[in-house]
Amino acid sequence: MSDVTALTAKQAADAIAAGDLDATELFEAYRAKAAADELNAYTWVADEAPAPTAATAGPLAGVPLAVKDLFCTEGVPSQSGSKILEGYRPPYTASVVARLQAAGAPLLAKTNQDEFAMGSSNENSAYGPVLNPWDRTRVPGGSSGGSAAAVAGGSAPWALGTDTGGSIRQPAALTGIVGLKPTYGSVSRYGMIAFASSLDQAGPLTRDVTDAALLYGRMTGRDPMDSTSLQHPEEIVLPTAERLDGIRLGVPEAITGEGIEPGVFARFEETLKLAQELGATVQRVPLPHAEHGLSAYYVIAPAEASSNLARFDGVRYGLRVEAPDLLSMYTRTRHDGFGAEVKRRIMLGTYALSSGYYDAYYGKAQRVRTLIADDYKRAFASVDLVVTPTAPTVAFGLGAKTADPLEMYLNDLFTVPISLAGIPAISIPSGLSDDLPVGFQMAGPAFSENRILGAAYALERAIGFDATAGRV
């Protein structure tokens, strides 16, 4: 076989199962590419291919997997993009990673990310920014920017990311790949270094929709180690439908083109037209509270983060900055160990939870969250999927938004309300604007991943996106 890394994960798995491809050869091909990566997509790459085991006979057949840094992997650095966890090698492996390994996906590499998954550009990593393979002067999005750049650049067949407010979908959009943010609770969070517990959810970043379905199908399932995990009511199937007959797409009334780059909006409208040609209907849906999503998110997520990140004190693991007394050791460790954005959110969250402010901030944000979730429930009474551009822009230049956090936060305008509602959504590439990928986002009711993947598959075929310009 000429270039085995040109195969999608599903194609590679089929070739291995048929005896046409050797799993170790595939691993070595990717390992070499990952080791030679110039995008700073990785924080760790495996030294050698794992010994062939019965796992390669599993449904994932030995196709290697890149995993976002924040998933704990036993004996392998798991630093969540932070200096405070520099060199931390956990004694256990995250449930979802263990599940995928058992299904036959060996660990290829750990991928770079925004520190503690806080960011939309991957510029908040303590291990340096990740470059977008389509244009190395631009960001790949974040926080799963390393996973997105790895898959888009072709140095990994597929990758795990996490999405708290858009951290799978937005980088997938900015790098021209597929990213699925599953229903909250459908994938175990055990072993995922937490950012915002009520929002964090693991999902696949893949080259196409079929790969997303294949990987997600092996990720989901109730885990006794995660009380918030749920059994998916349906078996995840590989999509086959080529038409969208009878599918009702809803476009939020607030999507008018305003605040969206013209090229991005043009691709969005073209994709809607294409969907109609495939048999879908398009209508407007009111989501009256979605506009408050970003505000609510930037109360809830930092509040939870301020509590989740309090454990990093230099005592038991990770960075310790020595000092003459305990309090100074704590403060110096946290001063040196956390980056600016993480500190900003710890401050925001601590304030929002403080006595006397709880009701005005955290309590109110939770009420907004409930209203947003109710908005979507109402919308899904009249449409099957709610569609938007994934992000209002294409990939922006390195450093373009780092001076203005609010500008950066606005890149998650269309992804955050869906995260607050806990419902699944996918981003698929819908074409280019200024030679850069544009993402199309589809959200459905809780546990409607099969519906979402099915529609995404039909659209993907019709769009015929050419990802080769992104390959390294």
Add this chain to the structure above:
Amino acid sequence: MSSVEYETVIGLEIHVQLATRTKMFCGCPLSFGDPPNTHTCPVCLALPGSLPVTNAEAIHYGLMMGMALGSELAPRSIFHRKNYFYPDSPKAYQISQYDEPLCLGGRLGDVRIHRVHLEEDAAKLVHVGASGRLHASDASIVDFNRGGTPLAEIVTEPDLRDATAAADWLRMLRSTLRVLGVSDVNMEEGSLRCDANISIRPAGTAELGTKTELKNMNSFRYIERGIRAEAARQEAILRAGGTVEQETLHFDPRTEAITSLRSKEDAHDYRYFPEPDLTPVAISQDMLDRARAALPELPLARAGRFERDLGLSDEAARLLAFRTELGDYYEAALGSGSGAEPQPLANWLGNELLSRLDADADPAQSQVTPAALAQLVALVGEKQVTQGGARQVLDKLVAEGGEPAAIVEAEGLGAVGGSDELAPIVEAALAANPDVAEKLRGGDMKPIGVIVGFVMKQTKGRADGGEITRLVRAQLGL
């Protein structure tokens, strides 16, 4: 001012370690005294990425406690995060119930329960250095074995009025929890820990004074002494025209010194919010049914039954019911078929047998079987042995065990029964003391002790005092 009488107002906060098999939020076994940090896992060490899972057995125990205390049970179990930064708390927050405790209200005896909620214990800090306390220690080391042990915090209303009542009530609570089987309730090992909220006010007034919180007194004696010392301290302040500051205090039982741990201004802002890693769990009818089915007879109910069905005095009934092992011993003795009467049996157990054993000893662990004690009490009841003789038999039983009847026989302690045997001795006594006999005949019964003493001496104490008196009266024609 100095004529004002003050009364103490006390509310208790009791932390009880639940005797579940595993910790509150992970699968590590509970332990006491094992080598440090041998019962830990990613969850109770708060390693990054780990998540808590609620222990269903702890909820079950919580429901049992709520039922035993007559609390209103919450429709769901929900936990919050209580954020605080301290080396004994590896997550930097404690998972605890906050505005929806599992059990609300209730009562035990005369004291109302405010609430009972579930939470997790902190790790144990060992302060290395001469003092053994945080201050002036060289270093503090952490043992995470205890971290994550399930705790129930029981908070009372301020219904107690003095130190002795507080300690007595705590004993009642302890025996209730012990009977429930939800905790080892061992104060020395820390499975039962008590803080007291103390204030004083002019007797007869309704308004509560400023309270202080006295932390972590680890024995009933310290609780009594601590509360007394703090009430006295507050009274001295008020009598001197000062005001009591709201603060948290430490009582040193060695020196009786009370020192401040933190003032109101230092109070933490715990930034409570609902624990997002746990979903609220609805309390199902099945969970309630199982908790109710697991409820044993509780000490107060048992005391009531002893009074009502057996006619025991209030004091005896409470002693036997609140010390479970005594109640069990008593009921075993009563059921042994000896024919012993309930109240005398209770007296012999509570007064005679216990005074011959170590304090707080379980009589079931002694040489005296319940059946033996019951047989002895029955022999006394049948006047086959006198009280004095029976005490000697009991001494023997405590020392060596055995059968009371056999000991009576072997030691010749059988009562000199019936008038046939006693009458000649009484007659001899009267003959030997004519002046006494004369006084008695004249209606002055005071010197009868001389006659009783004479007879007792002759019979080596085996005669019954009442029987002697009866024979004296008969022989003198009174």
